Amino acid sequence: MKKMLLIAAPVLLCFFVSCKDAEKEKADQMKAANAAIYKAVETGDVSKVDSFIAKDAIDHGMDVKDVVGVDNIKKSLGEMHSQFTNMKIEVVSAAVDGDMSLTLTRMTGTPTAPAGAPAVNTLSVDVVKWKDGKAVEHWGYSDPRDMMKMMAPSNAPAMAPAAATPEKK
Numbered sequence: 001m002k003k004m005l006l007i008a009a010p011v012l013l014c015f016f017v018s019c020k021d022a023e024k025e026k027a028d029q030m031k032a033a034n035a036a037i038y039k040a041v042e043t044g045d046v047s048k049v050d051s052f053i054a055k056d057a058i059d060h061g062m063d064v065k066d067v068v069g070v071d072n073i074k075k076s077l078g079e080m081h082s083q084f085t086n087m088k089i090e091v092v093s094a095a096v097d098g099d100m101s102l103t104l105t106r107m108t109g110t111p112t113a114p115a116g117a118p119a120v121n122t123l124s125v126d127v128v129k130w131k132d133g134k135a136v137e138h139w140g141y142s143d144p145r146d147m148m149k150m151m152a153p154s155n156a157p158a159m160a161p162a163a164a165t166p167e168k169k
Helices: 002-043 070-082 144-151
Strands: 053-059 084-097 100-111 120-131 134-142
Touching: 002 070, 002 084, 002 100, 002 120, 002 134, 053 070, 070 084, 120 144
Parallel strands: 053 134
Antiparallel strands: 084 100, 100 120, 120 134
């Protein structure tokens, strides 16, 4: 019995270690694919993102309606690039759990419209579901206050906080 235990223990240990290595490799691939997509948005060259995004992928992003299909997503990513000059996207932190990745990014750049809009420095969170090494769904979230700053021209007066109103009795 002890001999079997001595033989089985190293085999089981190798199995568990190899599983952990495979999980780490899969997580690293997801993170690298996300980084490549961010780089494509930065540069405006979205020609190769279909190697990371499934043909029937769905982007639930921040638009009013979902963007469906890799060709439409590529168009949307290209439009995002054209809306900013000197855009940079920095991965602040990334995590993977099973087939889901979560990435915190900082995006900086100057909006091309409206005229005079201030430079942007915003944090966003991207949640991506992966299947067979490709993104199949994406959800994106940004601070709404940062979005409002992007829409206001730099010469617009700052919004004052609402005055407190006394409670009625």
